Amino acid sequence: MAHNCDAIIVSCIDFRFQKHIRNWLDKNFTNKTFDYVGFAGATKDLPTIMNQIDISVRLHSIKEVHLIHHEDCGAYGAESTPERHAEDLRKARDEINNKYPGLVVKIYYLLLDGEFAEVS
Secondary structure (H helix, E strand, O other): OOOOOOEEEEEOOOHHHHHHHHHHHHHHOOOOOEEEEEOOOOOOOHHHHHHHHHHHHHHHOOOEEEEEEEOOOOOOHHHOOHHHHHHHHHHHHHHHHHHOOOOEEEEEEEOOOOOEEEEO
């Protein structure tokens, strides 16, 4: 039996952002279903995250991928700059698009105040 869902959401495990992420999900995914992956650094360990996306594609036929990095990430330490996060998010988006050209991939940088900035 197929169990399809709309998207996979990948974010960091940092507790400081979970309320903001839940609020964002409530606002943007009210009538959608999604798989959720919380991993320190979000896509910093891209091979691990790609494995999770592979599973979500295979088991749940997802159509969208939403990747969320955040300000002041402990997994990045001193490298936690907006520029580094944007670079890693773009790299992840490109790798996903190359492997799964039919997926919509959106990337975000979440600020400490809860503001989601979509990265282009």
